[in-house]
Amino acid sequence: MPFPPSFTSDAARALGGPDWLSGRRLAACERLGDAVWPTPAEEIWRYSRVDQLDLGRYRPFALDELGAPGAARAPGGGPWAAEAGSHAGLVVVRNGRVVHHELDDSLAAKGVRVDGLATTDEPAVREQLGRASAASEDAFTVLHDAFLAGGAYVSVPPGVVVEAPILVLHWSDGDGRASFPHTLVAAGSDSEVTVLDRFGSPDTDHLVDAVVELLVGDAARVRYLSVQEHGPRTWHVQLQRAHVGRDASLRAAAVALGGDYARLRTESLLTGEGAESDLLAVYFGDGDQMLDFRTLQDHDAPRTRSDLLFKGAVEDHAKSVYSGLIRLRPSAQRADAYQTNRNLVLSEGAGAESIPNLEIEANDVHCSHASTVGPIDDDQRYYLESRGIPPEEAERLIVLGFFDDVLDRLPLASLRDRLRRAVVDKVEHRGRS
Amino acid sequence: MTVSGIDLGKYKLGWSDVEHYVYKPKKGLNERVVRDISGQKSEPEWMTKFRLRALKRFERKPMLEWFARNMPSIDFDDIYYYIKPTDKQVSDWDMLPEDMKRTYERLGIPEAERKYLAGVTAQYESEVVYHKNREDLERLGVLFADMDTALREWPEIVREHIGTVIPPGDNKFAALNSAVWSGGSFIYVPPGVHVDMPLQAYFRINAENAGQFERTLIIADEGASVHYVEGCSAPVYSTDSLHSAVVELIAKPGARIRYTTIQNWSPNVYNLVTKRARAEAEATVEWIDGNLGSKLTMKYPAVVLTGPKAHGEVLSVAYAGPGQHQDAGAKMTHVAPETTSLIDSKSISKDGGRTTYRGLVKVDEGAHHVKSHVRCDALILDEHSRSDTYPYMEIDEKDARIGHEATVSKVGDDQLFYLMSRGLSEQQATAMIVNGFIEPITKTLPMEYAVELSRLIELNMEGAVG
Numbered sequence: 001m002p003f004p005p006s007f008t009s010d011a012a013r014a015l016g017g018p019d020w021l022s023g024r025r026l027a028a029c030e031r032l033g034d035a036v037w038p039t040p041a042e043e044i045w046r047y048s049r050v051d052q053l054d055l056g057r058y059r060p061f062a063l064d065e066l067g068a069p070g071a072a073r074a075p076g077g078g079p080w081a082a083e084a085g086s087h088a089g090l091v092v093v094r095n096g097r098v099v100h101h102e103l104d105d106s107l108a109a110k111g112v113r114v115d116g117l118a119t120t121d122e123p124a125v126r127e128q129l130g131r132a133s134a135a136s137e138d139a140f141t142v143l144h145d146a147f148l149a150g151g152a153y154v155s156v157p158p159g160v161v162v163e164a165p166i167l168v169l170h171w172s173d174g175d176g177r178a179s180f181p182h183t184l185v186a187a188g189s190d191s192e193v194t195v196l197d198r199f200g201s202p203d204t205d206h207l208v209d210a211v212v213e214l215l216v217g218d219a220a221r222v223r224y225l226s227v228q229e230h231g232p233r234t235w236h237v238q239l240q241r242a243h244v245g246r247d248a249s250l251r252a253a254a255v256a257l258g259g260d261y262a263r264l265r266t267e268s269l270l271t272g273e274g275a276e277s278d279l280l281a282v283y284f285g286d287g288d289q290m291l292d293f294r295t296l297q298d299h300d301a302p303r304t305r306s307d308l309l310f311k312g313a314v315e316d317h318a319k320s321v322y323s324g325l326i327r328l329r330p331s332a333q334r335a336d337a338y339q340t341n342r343n344l345v346l347s348e349g350a351g352a353e354s355i356p357n358l359e360i361e362a363n364d365v366h367c368s369h370a371s372t373v374g375p376i377d378d379d380q381r382y383y384l385e386s387r388g389i390p391p392e393e394a395e396r397l398i399v400l401g402f403f404d405d406v407l408d409r410l411p412l413a414s415l416r417d418r419l420r421r422a423v424v425d426k427v428e429h430r431g432r433s
Numbered sequence: 434m435t436v437s438g439i440d441l442g443k444y445k446l447g448w449s450d451v452e453h454y455v456y457k458p459k460k461g462l463n464e465r466v467v468r469d470i471s472g473q474k475s476e477p478e479w480m481t482k483f484r485l486r487a488l489k490r491f492e493r494k495p496m497l498e499w500f501a502r503n504m505p506s507i508d509f510d511d512i513y514y515y516i517k518p519t520d521k522q523v524s525d526w527d528m529l530p531e532d533m534k535r536t537y538e539r540l541g542i543p544e545a546e547r548k549y550l551a552g553v554t555a556q557y558e559s560e561v562v563y564h565k566n567r568e569d570l571e572r573l574g575v576l577f578a579d580m581d582t583a584l585r586e587w588p589e590i591v592r593e594h595i596g597t598v599i600p601p602g603d604n605k606f607a608a609l610n611s612a613v614w615s616g617g618s619f620i621y622v623p624p625g626v627h628v629d630m631p632l633q634a635y636f637r638i639n640a641e642n643a644g645q646f647e648r649t650l651i652i653a654d655e656g657a658s659v660h661y662v663e664g665c666s667a668p669v670y671s672t673d674s675l676h677s678a679v680v681e682l683i684a685k686p687g688a689r690i691r692y693t694t695i696q697n698w699s700p701n702v703y704n705l706v707t708k709r710a711r712a713e714a715e716a717t718v719e720w721i722d723g724n725l726g727s728k729l730t731m732k733y734p735a736v737v738l739t740g741p742k743a744h745g746e747v748l749s750v751a752y753a754g755p756g757q758h759q760d761a762g763a764k765m766t767h768v769a770p771e772t773t774s775l776i777d778s779k780s781i782s783k784d785g786g787r788t789t790y791r792g793l794v795k796v797d798e799g800a801h802h803v804k805s806h807v808r809c810d811a812l813i814l815d816e817h818s819r820s821d822t823y824p825y826m827e828i829d830e831k832d833a834r835i836g837h838e839a840t841v842s843k844v845g846d847d848q849l850f851y852l853m854s855r856g857l858s859e860q861q862a863t864a865m866i867v868n869g870f871i872e873p874i875t876k877t878l879p880m881e882y883a884v885e886l887s888r889l890i891e892l893n894m895e896g897a898v899g
Contacts, residue, residue: 047827330816345831348798358822360841363813367841373826374834 006059007032007143014062015149017069017118020126028145035139044138047321047353049261049290053235058178058207060147065174066097069118069150073099080169080198085414088164089114091152094171095179098150104164111157114166117184118150125153128186132213132241136267140237144180144209151182154195158188158217165194165412170210171201172234178207185213187220189245194223196412199238200258203231214242216250218272223251223411229422230258232287237263246272246301253280253410255419256291257426263292270297270304270332281310282406282419284426285318285350295324297339299332299362308339311406313399314350315426323355326369332362339369344376344402346395399427456517461510464488467612470515474581474615477588487601487611494605503760504703504729512644512675514613516558556616556636556647570628575659576621577632580648583619590621594652598681598711598737607707610646610679617647617678622657622688631660631693631879636676644675651681653688653716660691662882673728674702682710684718686740691719695882697889698726700756706732714740714769721877722749724759725889733791735764738772738800745774750874752890753786753818762791762823767803767833776807779871781890782818793825794835801832809839812870814863864891 009029013022037055038045067073073094081090088107091114092100098116117129133141152168170181183197197212208230216222222242230236236259244250256262268277277297285291291314297306306326314320322341343352356369376398384394400423407420456473459466467488471481556579570577576587584591601611618634636647653659676698684690690710698704704727710718720734736745747763765774780788790809811820822839844866852862868875868887875883 333816343828345828345833348831350831351827351829353828354826354835354837356822356824356837356839358811358820358839358841360811360813360821361819363816363818363843365813365841365843368839369822370836370838371824371826372834372836373828374836375831 004056004059007055007147011060011062012146015066015147016063017150018121020121021118021148021150024129025146025148028142031142032146035142037139044294044323046323047319048263048292052261053207055207057205058176060178060180061095061149061174066095066149067099069097069116071099080200081167083415083418084165084167084196084412086164087167088162089154089166091115091154091166091168092171093150093152093168093181095173095177096147096149096151096181098152101152107160107162110160112160112162113153113155115153116150117148117153117182120153125155128213128215129184130213132215132243132269133211133239135269136239136241136265140209141211141239144182144211147178147180148182149180151184153184154193155186156188156191156193159190160188161192162194165196165414168195168197170197170199172199172206172208172230173202173204175205178209181208181210183212184215185222185224186215187217187222189217190219191217192221194411195225196415197224197226199226199228199230199236201230201234203233206234208234208236208238210236210238212238212240214240214250214252216242216244216248218245219247220245221249224253225411225415226252226254226264227415227419228254228256228258228262228264230262232258232260232289234259235261239265239267241267242269242277244268244270244272244275244277247274248272249276249278251278251280251411253406254282255410255422256281256283256293257422259289259291261290261292263294265294267296267298268306270299270301270306273301273303275301275304277306279306279308279310280406280409281312282403282423283310283312283320284315284423285312285320286315286426286429287318288316289318290320291318292321293323295322295339297324297326297337299326299328299335299337301331302333303335304332305336306338309406310341311403312342312352313344313346313402314352315346317349319351319353321353322371323353323357324369325357325359326367327359328362328365328367330361333364335362336366338367341371342402343371343373344399345373346376346399396424396427400424456515457513460513462488462512462514462613466514470613470615473515473517476584479592480584483596483601484612487608490602491605491608491612494602494608496605500605500731503731503758507673507675507703514644514646515615516643518557556634556645558637558643558645573626574623575626575628576619578619580617580619580650581615583650587621590652591619591650594681594683595648595650596681598683598709599679599707604707606677606705607679610648610677610707613644614646614648614679617649618651618661618663619649620651620659620661622653622659624654625656627657628659631662633662633664635664644677647678649678649680651690651692652683653685653690655685656687657685658689660693662693662879664695664697676702676704676706676727678706680706680708682718684710684712684716684743686714687716688713689717691721692734693721693878693882695723695886696726696730700726700728700754702727704730704732706730708732709735709737710745712736712738712740712743712745715742716740717744717746719746719748720763721874722747722761723874723886724749724751724761725886727759728756729758729760731760733762733764735766736774737766737768738774739768741769741771743769743772745772747776747778748874748877749778750871750886751778751780751788753780753782753788755784755786758787758789760789760791762789764793765795765805767794767796767800767805770799770801770803772800772803774805777873778809779874780809780820781812781814781867781870782820783814785817787819787821789821789823790839791823793827794837795827796830796833796835798829800830803830803833803835805833805835807837810870811839811841812867813841813843
């Protein structure tokens with residue numbers, strides 16, 4: 001499809017940064033010419049609102065708006081950093097450009113890196129960038145690569161354990177603009193790290209086209225939490241893809257509350273024997289929001305294990321989509337894979353689609369999935385009301401109880417109360433309207 | 434576990450008869466062929482028009498992408514769309530041509546009729562060649578005939594209902610069937626009448642490159658009930674045949690229809706069938722669907738629940754052996770409030786076979802207090818085989834309770850060990866476990882069919898383990 005005139009190779013070239021990154025952008029610009037813009041007729045976009053996206057409404061940022069790579073403009077990270085409690089490192093990303101980064105000296109001495117992609121020339125980083133996302137290329141990831149201003153880079157050398165979490169705060173702002181945040185986490189073999197990605201925007205007509213790559217080395221342990229609290233007019237389209245090595249484990253969670261249309265495609269490829277992946281999500285849509293999740297648990301090695309639990313609620317005229325696939329390739333003998341999606345529909349006019357798919361090409365496996373869509377259980381409501389709890393309060397308690405088991409399992413304990421409150425705000429209509 | 438292939442010789446119904454047909458036009462499909470079919474049958478003008486409109490739809494409709502992916506090699510110009518095997522239908526078995534009679538006797542018909550069934554229809558190629566109805570049913574006003582006879586005898590009933598559940602433009606294969614249909618069963622059960630024995634039809638393709646496009650219409654009037662059973666088979670040829678039926682069921686308020694299919698087409702048949710029922714208020718429709726044969730089956734029996742408190746059920750068993758793909762499933766559309774549905778699917782894949790469950794539960798806005806449950810279990814018997822599950826749910830109503838669960842597993846080592854420690858061979862033990870696995874479905878079948886299904890599965894399982 002012809003891209004709107006604002007997304008030109010000149011605009012991509014003008015974003016600054018090292019030559020290798022500019023070259024990568026221009027290569028992506030060329031691919032954009034052939035990129036087919038998705039429509040809901042494609043299975044992976046079925047039920048989505050992608051046909052309502054008018055790309056012509058947006059234009060990318062220019063260098064003078066973003067600032068040069070490496071120019072620190074937002075020290076400290078503000079209230080979000082404070083909320084997350086103690087942390088080992090911090091990256092602040094504004095409109096896709098890293099504007100601040102910091103890291104404990106003791107960890108820096110061990111070779112841990114927390115900084116920006118656009119301020120490095122190292123071959124190792126260049127080789128890691130796109131290693132996971134290239135396998136799931138679509139028009140949005142090509143556009144992302146064409147206008148990738150920089151993004152956060154977190155790397156932990158083999159054997160190093162990072163105890164406190166590393167925070168990556170993405171803020172997007174500006175009507176009629178598109179930004180392209182990126183987070184690349186590379187955990188060396190037998191390392192351990194916890195990373196928080198937090199996406200937000202004010203009440204602004206903005207397109208966020210994000211990519212998160214998690215490279216989990218052999219026997220590494222990565223915990224990852226993504227929180228999306230955009231303003232009500234922001235479009236968010238994100239690919240999150242993890243490659244998990246031998247005996248490694250990934251626990252990745254997502255909390256999605258904001259945005260007009262917010263889509264998260266989350267994929268785990270288990271490449272090494274004994275690899276494990278746990279995917280969790282909490283989502284709550286109200287107003288006219290659409291929250292859209294596509295998941296893939298891709299087993300390409302024996303004795304791999306994956307689990308998925310996505311729980312969501314929709315209210316008012318909000319819609320949610322859950323479409324997940326467990327793929328057990330012929331190599332995945334003795335694998336275990338589970339997938340559960342549960343949806344609460346809280347008002348007339350709201351709706352939830354749930355499509356848990358299986359493609360199983362190995363026979364010595366345990367695999368199951370379950371999904372439910374339904375209103376609040378009458379028995380639970382009756383139980384509470386019969387004990388004198390008013391109907392609205394009963395409903396609030398049941399919804400919170402519904403989310404509690406996932407909230408309790410979120411990787412960042414320090415944020416749990418804050419996120420629980422954010423869910424309460426949504427339930428009590430204090431969040432948005 | 435060692436695995437050996439099943440040779441085509443396993444397919445016990447794979448012989449073919451010498452062809453001496455009354456009418457066999459050229460291969461391929463165009464307006465002339467459609468007019469020819471209609472003319473051969475001396476049909477009323479409206480039906481000729483119905484066919485021609487459907488032919489236009491068929492030509493215009495693109496092949497769905499996932500259909501095309503499943504069958505890259507289908508050639509619509511290399512098929513005989515209509516073959517007339519005899520010049521008239523008989524109701525006395527002895528009057529059938531000798532080879533056809535032999536065919537059906539080898540298939541166990543009409544032995545079954547004598548023993549058990551209330552009425553029976555046998556279709557050979559495009560036309561019904563034998564039809565027999567029990568007199569007591571005729572006295573009750575039950576109309577049971579092949580579709581061509583029904584169109585002649587009761588044109589008003591046919592015209593009122595045909596194409597109302599599955600319109601000709603519904604999908605490419607429904608359009609194809611609407612253009613070239615021939616044969617199939619017609620049943621009308623008057624209000625309050627219960628047909629207590631199953632009515633049966635048997636479909637047989639004999640010629641190479643033949644297509645069979647039967648059209649079945651079953652109407653159970655208010656408070657009536659009926660059980661219909663069909664079986665299918667074809668010879669084994671090196672080239673492919675196409676079976677593309679349309680089956681419409683109409684269950685009026687309080688009526689009950691059970692429709693049982695045991696499909697055992699030879700492994701060179703593309704079996705692309707559109708089956709859909711309309712269940713009106715407090716009616717019940719059950720599809721019981723056994724898929725054992727064919728090269729590729731794509732079949733998703735559907736119930737549209739249009740009246741309050743209607744109930745729909747699909748119970749299905751699929752078995753995919755070498756080179757087979759059973760892409761089967763179910764579709765429930767809840768239009769009215771307080772409707773309920775249940776889908777229970779069991780599939781077994783072996784020796785490189787592939788089973789797919791593809792389903793949709795749809796709840797329209799305003800259809801409050803709907804309940805639906807979907808359960809799919811798959812057994813994969815060796816490392817060459819594959820199983821997929823694609824269950825769609827589209828829920829546009831707050832007050833709907835929808836559940837889905839699925840499991841994929843192999844035959845448990847502990848189960849095998851238990852049975853083998855009691856003296857069963859591994860093969861017997863596996864067959865027993867597989868039969869236990871599908872038992873929830875077989876127990877709903879009439880006993881003869883339950884036994885046949887179990888035997889067919891056991892037959893296919895032979896050589897599975899050693």
